[in-house]
Amino acid sequence: MSIKQTFNTYHKGDTMRFVRIFKFTLMSLALLSSTACTTMNSKVGGVLSLDTDLKLTFIVSADANRDDDKVPSPLIIKMYELKSPDMFEKSNFIDIFERDSEILGADLIDKHRLKHLQPGEERMVRFVLDEKTKYVGLFAEFLMYKGAKYKLVIPIAQTNVFSSSAEIKISTNKMAIIEREPAKANVLK
Numbered sequence: 001m002s003i004k005q006t007f008n009t010y011h012k013g014d015t016m017r018f019v020r021i022f023k024f025t026l027m028s029l030a031l032l033s034s035t036a037c038t039t040m041n042s043k044v045g046g047v048l049s050l051d052t053d054l055k056l057t058f059i060v061s062a063d064a065n066r067d068d069d070k071v072p073s074p075l076i077i078k079m080y081e082l083k084s085p086d087m088f089e090k091s092n093f094i095d096i097f098e099r100d101s102e103i104l105g106a107d108l109i110d111k112h113r114l115k116h117l118q119p120g121e122e123r124m125v126r127f128v129l130d131e132k133t134k135y136v137g138l139f140a141e142f143l144m145y146k147g148a149k150y151k152l153v154i155p156i157a158q159t160n161v162f163s164s165s166a167e168i169k170i171s172t173n174k175m176a177i178i179e180r181e182p183a184k185a186n187v188l189k
Contacts, residue, residue: 053129054136054156054164059178061171062120067143072119075170080137081109081130085153088137093145100139109133117170129156138168140175148173 058077065075078100082088084107088096095103100111109130117123129136138152152175156164167178 054127054154055124056127056138056165057124057167058117058122059167059169060117060119060121060123061169063172064117064119064170065140065142065144066172073143074116074118076116076141077114078139078141079112079114079127080104080139081111081133082107082135082137082153083109083132085135085137088135088151089153093148093150096139096151097141097145134158138175140170142173144173149175151175152177 056079060075063072065073067073078096080088080100082104087104087107091103101108109132112127114125133156136154136156138154140148140150142148142150150173152168154164154166154177169176169178
């Protein structure tokens with residue numbers, strides 16, 4: 001092999017190695033910047049590099065959300081990020097169901113509609129909350145809403161060193177907290 005061929009082979013290997021290192025560096029930077037953007041919006045995420053401020057676990061019984069024929073049905077849950085729970089606590093089922101944004105007014109920061117919960121399902125969902133959120137209101141759209149326990153208010157820890165979390169049990173037409181950290185939630189009609 002001539003010196004020229006040896007030189008070209010050597011530099012070709014260095015060039016390929018450089019290209020691989022360059023691609024790896026670019027991909028690492030892209031991944032790092034996208035992770036930083038999602039966690040900087042979270043008090044927990046910003047400090048501890050976690051991706052959520054609130055973790056909710058829904059445990060839905062097999063008899064949840066029965067219709068007129070007593071057949072269990074999928075359930076819609078809406079979550080409201082609130083500055084104050086006052087208007088949410090005062091509102092009735094129909095007011096929230098039909099005019100939630102209007103009724104909650106200035107107390108409302110954001111709202112989320114969760115994917116339908118199926119009877120017999122257990123599901124965990126995580127949320128990065130707005131820094132102004134002091135309470136989370138949960139609203140269950142039960143088919144048989146008269147006499148139902150369709151609202152919950154969960155205070156959010158402002159120091160949020162560990163994410164706030166709650167386990168919610170849904171049975172027939174009732175929604176209740178099983179476990180809550182760090183403060184107790186209010187169960188509302």
